[in-house]
Amino acid sequence: MNEKNKITDLRSAIKLLASIPGQLIETNEPVDPHAELSGVYRYIGAGGTVMRPTKIGPAMIFNNVKGHKNARVIIGLLASRERVGLMLDSKPEKLGFLLNEAVKKPIAPVIIPQTEAVCQEVVHYADDPNFDIRKLVPAPTNTEEDAGPYITMGMCYASDPESGESDITIHRLCLQSKDEISMYFVPGARHLEVFREKAEKLNKPLPISISIGVDPAIEIASCFEPPTTPLGFNELSIAGAIRGIPVKLTNCLTINEKAIANAEYVIEGNLLPNVRVREDQNTNTGKAMPEFPGYTGPACSELPVIKVKAVTHRINPIMQTCIGPSEEHVSMAGIPTEASILQMIEKAMPGRLLNVYAHPSGGGKYMAILQFKKSKPSDEGRQRQAALLAFSAFSELKHVILVDEDVDPFDSNDVMWALNTRYQGDIDTVFIPGVRCHPLDPSQNPYYNPLLKDKGISCKVIFDCTVPYNLKDKFQRAKFKDVDPSRFAPELFKNIE
CATH class of the missing domain: 2.30.110.10 (Electron Transport, Fmn-binding Protein; Chain A)
Known part of the structure; x- marks a missing residue:
């Protein structure tokens, strides 16, 4: 039986996480469920779009909840993509x-x-x-x-x-x-x-x-x-x-x-x-x-x-x-969003979409980063078609950022690098105004933009940060020697593949 089949309920998920250092902590300190419990976890591991300071950290169990003698509260079970991977037995x-x-x-x-x-x-x-x-x-x-x-x-x-x-x-x-x-x-x-x-x-x-x-x-x-x-x-x-x-x-x-x-x-x-x-x-x-x-x-x-x-x-x-805006929401909403986008684009243009990341800054709903590979001249323009399909796959999506195969969609710094070196706003931005999106974005409201006809209508945007196919040779990243770093820092790379 593999790891994912060892989990059948919440308690078996907690048992697995308790066996992995850094994934779960408990406290016996009395905590008030009114605002205090979430206030504590904001600092421990909320992440997501929560007001700073916050961070991604372990799940947390409160064993002493005021007003509830025989109950405990767990928060942040899914507030880490790494932890979700552990519980679903996936990278x-x-x-x-x-x-x-x-x-x-x-x-x-x-x-x-x-x-x-x-x-x-x-x-x-x-x-x-x-x-x-x-x-x-x-x-x-x-x-x-x-x-x-x-x-x-x-x-x-x-x-x-x-x-x-x-x-x-x-x-x-x-x-x-x-x-x-x-x-x-x-x-x-x-x-x-x-x-x-x-x-x-x-x-x-x-x-x-x-x-x-x-x-x-x-x-x-x-x-x-x-x-x-x-x-x-x-x-x-x-x-x-x-x-x-x-x-x-x-x-x-x-x-x-x-x-x-x-x-x-x-x-x-x-x-x-x-x-x-x-x-x-x-x-x-x-x-x-x-x-x-x-x-x-x-x-x-x-x-x-x-x-x-x-x-x-x-x-x-x-x-x-x-916590509503936490990384936990990103995991729950974002990973199914990724699956939906992968499914629709793979049907339309097999083999070109390499990965998708529903970015935490959009709460798992508003922003997706698409890693797209152009293999021949006729692939030029298909990356934007893929972005349009992503909007169809998930209607609440607001922004799509397109990157090449050499950019890690899960690394925000790498994505921003592509935005800064492979993108020109006047020719690489596609606006799609007047499309239904999600009413919880306060900018999607006629009081923000009088041209919007109703709350929850937005201008969806494609940021095309991919290199034009005919210019690929001019956008080669600096190449470094391939080495085995575990020889030099085994404590950091003991699980490297």
Whole structure:
């Protein structure tokens, strides 16, 4: 059994990381889940678009969370591409290829009996007068301005009320009361929104489960979007393909839906038809929580509501959370983005796209660096066609930087070198105005640019930093002698291939 198949749930992922120096730390110091926990991890390993100072560092477990005696919180599990590679048994630079192959060979989930589902070891029903989800689930707030405690790593699972087809996605979930959760949908971007709208037209509630603390392969797979995974494609089958075994589901106790059987927590409830709540009704800050572009998202005036029916969990559960703009979001959103781009461009022009990197500065969504190889004169111009295909593969992409095969797309300094020595703004920039992108970028708003017709519309841009094919001989990098550096510094190169 290889390393990736040793991981079946959150606890086995933690066990693997604990065996690798520098990947996981724990603390018994008491921590307040309100702003303090995220404030600590900002310095330890948040990275991403988080306000500086921050850095990429180990995942962290808090063993002493104020107000929650028998629960621990882990943060930053996916906040390092290297760590994701360890948990998926892949080289970091090949993760996009791994997911691309998994999409091609899906393995459907299976249902196991409730008696075998560890997620239901402990059960709390909402009709108990002492029930309060805010006391049961140690959901942190990222900042002191947040609208409330947020579940940021909840795997939301629901089914189409017409076809019965199921899907899983991650949403912004704010604990609003003892048994109510608000749910944010990016307009037109998630399959669960389609399910909810269908149920609402029938004036029926939509059963939904929220699984927290699962196999990281599930968390990565759940972030695929159309057109790579169209309506009716259950992303759990991608996680199954990554592991080579089906994801295990079990029937919920209070609703007609399923949940991830080995999750640390499961919240069961119904999305209520025609019921809305103001996101910041408990704080009146006007703000929601920090989002992936690095800014705090505005609180929504009307959001759909989940009425909670039950909370189940494992004995001594581990709550999983993340900081909205952290490197963790880059991993979850960016690696599926890379796979989607690889898939579409490889179909159109095989062998020319060598790699893709969804850069952290774009939160894994806004910027992609494409490493493209021109092998003959007729390849000139195809690099820009590849960029257009990338925009089609992932609609929320805003900027594409094209580089040659001798530039490392994962090294920002190397990419900036290409921008400075292989790019002229007036001839190597392609503007594509008026295209739908993502509403959480504050510059994609008519108040920033009056020419924009709506929030979430943007000017997409291609930065072509590739050398024209007929000039390749004039852009040769300085060549150094190939040597074996491990002879001279073995402590630095003991794992060199």
